[in-house]
Amino acid sequence: SPSRSLLRSIEDNNKNDNVVADLHPHDYAVDINVTNFDAVLRDTPATFAVVEFFAHWCPACRNYKPHYERVARLFNGPDAVHPGIILMTRVDCALKINNKLCDKFSVDHYPMLFWAPPSKFVSGGWKPKQEKNEIHIIDDARTADRLLNWINKQMGSSFGLDDEKFENEHLSSNVSDPGQIARAVYDVEEATSTTFDIILEHKMIKSETRGSLIKFLQLLVAHHPSKRCRMGSAEVLVNFDEFCPLDMDSTSKQENNDGKGALGNIQICGKEVPRGYWMFCRGSKNDTRGFSCGLWVLLHSLSVRIEDGESQFAFQAICEFVHNFFICEECRQHFYEMCSSVSGPFNNTRDFALWLWSSHNKVNERLSKEEATLRTGDPKFPKMIWPPKQLCSSCRQSQSQENSGIQWDQDEVFKFLTDYYGKKLVSIYKDKNNHESDKSGAALDDLVVSTNAFVVPLGAALAIAVASCAFGALACYWRSQQKSRKPRKSWN
Numbered sequence: 001s002p003s004r005s006l007l008r009s010i011e012d013n014n015k016n017d018n019v020v021a022d023l024h025p026h027d028y029a030v031d032i033n034v035t036n037f038d039a040v041l042r043d044t045p046a047t048f049a050v051v052e053f054f055a056h057w058c059p060a061c062r063n064y065k066p067h068y069e070r071v072a073r074l075f076n077g078p079d080a081v082h083p084g085i086i087l088m089t090r091v092d093c094a095l096k097i098n099n100k101l102c103d104k105f106s107v108d109h110y111p112m113l114f115w116a117p118p119s120k121f122v123s124g125g126w127k128p129k130q131e132k133n134e135i136h137i138i139d140d141a142r143t144a145d146r147l148l149n150w151i152n153k154q155m156g157s158s159f160g161l162d163d164e165k166f167e168n169e170h171l172s173s174n175v176s177d178p179g180q181i182a183r184a185v186y187d188v189e190e191a192t193s194t195t196f197d198i199i200l201e202h203k204m205i206k207s208e209t210r211g212s213l214i215k216f217l218q219l220l221v222a223h224h225p226s227k228r229c230r231m232g233s234a235e236v237l238v239n240f241d242e243f244c245p246l247d248m249d250s251t252s253k254q255e256n257n258d259g260k261g262a263l264g265n266i267q268i269c270g271k272e273v274p275r276g277y278w279m280f281c282r283g284s285k286n287d288t289r290g291f292s293c294g295l296w297v298l299l300h301s302l303s304v305r306i307e308d309g310e311s312q313f314a315f316q317a318i319c320e321f322v323h324n325f326f327i328c329e330e331c332r333q334h335f336y337e338m339c340s341s342v343s344g345p346f347n348n349t350r351d352f353a354l355w356l357w358s359s360h361n362k363v364n365e366r367l368s369k370e371e372a373t374l375r376t377g378d379p380k381f382p383k384m385i386w387p388p389k390q391l392c393s394s395c396r397q398s399q400s401q402e403n404s405g406i407q408w409d410q411d412e413v414f415k416f417l418t419d420y421y422g423k424k425l426v427s428i429y430k431d432k433n434n435h436e437s438d439k440s441g442a443a444l445d446d447l448v449v450s451t452n453a454f455v456v457p458l459g460a461a462l463a464i465a466v467a468s469c470a471f472g473a474l475a476c477y478w479r480s481q482q483k484s485r486k487p488r489k490s491w492n
């Protein structure tokens with residue numbers, strides 16, 4: 001009888017937690033409702049979204065759920081097989097709060113599925129026979145197979161229900177498609193957040209390294225391509241003395257349960273980052289690309305954003321940062337050698353951006369040989385002297401021969417880098433941020449502006465690094481400024 005089986009399941013639950021998982025299999029599709037519908041669809045890095053409108057009492061919907069979940073397993077969550085491509089969501093129209101939302105999409109039967117780029121759902125709707133709507137109804141989705149077929153037809157993809165992680169045959173190379181860099185904005189957030197997690201986990205903030213971290217944070221506050229990372233970095237910077245007191249080496253009072261100290265509670269690029277996966281930097285095999293690729297992209301994107309007068313500061317901040325905090329011994333050693341071989345100070349953005357580009361190419365050149373011998377590289381993303389012709393034909397001088405060394409047109413290379421790591425990198429992101437109306441965000445944004453205006457021209461980075469007490473005073477000043485300012489919007 002039902003009551004007996006219920007009792008049995010409670011008993012079993014007490015014995016073994018796994019049973020609970022069996023009784024309530026993990027949901028991959030994201031439940032959304034009217035309160036977070038716009039925010040979830042605006043903030044997702046995914047290129048497309050599926051929204052299922054259903055009602056929890058509807059038997060057909062209950063029967064359909066395992067089909068929908070089989071497809072959602074492929075795309076949603078940190079363990080997704082193909083993360084960051086499609087966001088699978090559902091809205092329960094039986095909940096009163098969702099009435100208006102379901103009406104906006106003319107939901108007249110359950111389940112009803114829609115497909116569009118996520119941003120089209122934000123403040124969007126759907127009406128039957130409406131022309132020119134970028135939101136499409138999915139008209140053949142009765143089983144998991146049919147839903148995935150419909151998606152494959154729409155995207156020209158070949159996803160399979162039995163795909164396993166890292167069978168990334170569908171990955172298109174970023175060598176020929178300059179537009180792909182727009183997806184890297186999520187990777188620079190991921191890399192920034194991962195960097196700070198590593199620093200804290202490995203307790204790398206010491207009296208001799210905290211100055212370098214402060215410098216790097218200043219660079220992030222002023223020039224990180226992601227607004228939320230700028231805001232998070234500003235928060236860390238302003239409270240740095242509290243988070244990392246000068247006597248940090250000797251004291252254990254800063255430690256909380258996870259041993260990361262007070263900084264461990266800060267999510268430097270917002271609460272959903274790190275997401276646990278990579279977009280532009282995703283490898284076609286497990287353990288390739290990812291973090292180190294994201295870090296390179298972050299460094300290049302900083303290099304093209306700085307002002308001429310900040311170039312020497314940026315050079316020092318990046319060199320010291322890699323030396324003190326990049327947890328790859330060979331990488332730090334080589335990079336440090338390249339930093340040490342620079343003779344004069346940098347006077348402008350161009351020279352510094354080109355130095356970083358050519359240093360990265362030196363690493364590429366070395367690794368291309370190593371990876372060919374050891375077969376450790378990613379076959380879909382072989383190391384190469386960059387940018388290839390397909391990305392920038394004008395970067396190479398016309399008489400340039402591949403086998404006698406490439407003759408670069410450095411003005412063209414700089415122009416290309418500025419466009420690629422500047423405008424293109426934030427092209428999808430900017431649109432999304434224009435919708436932000438969060439007040440605390442606006443206040444912090446204002447702080448970021450004041451930090452940028454105040455610190456960099458004064459060269460306070462060095463002063464702060466040397467004298468932490470001066471930093472305390474600056475922090476107080478910033479806080480009082482922040483309170484007295486009116487919120488200011490977009491800083492992009």
Ligand SMILES: Cc1cc2nc3c(=O)[nH]c(=O)nc-3n(C[C@H](O)[C@H](O)[C@H](O)COP(=O)(O)OP(=O)(O)OC[C@H]3O[C@@H](n4cnc5c(N)ncnc54)[C@H](O)[C@@H]3O)c2cc1C
Nearest residue numbers: 289292293295296322330331334335357360361363381386
């Ligand atoms: C500072 C630093 C030093 C490193 N040193 C070493 C090392 O000594 N030994 C080692 O084994 N690994 C090193 N690595 C890791 C290595 O360089 C790669 O990051 C890693 O192998 C992943 O490679 P990838 O194919 O994702 O491309 P990456 O080399 O990580 O490049 C990421 C993306 O940047 C773009 N790019 C490529 N070249 C350039 C360029 N010259 N200028 C601008 N953009 C470019 C491409 O779009 C590429 O996809 C280092 C990483 C960093 C951040």
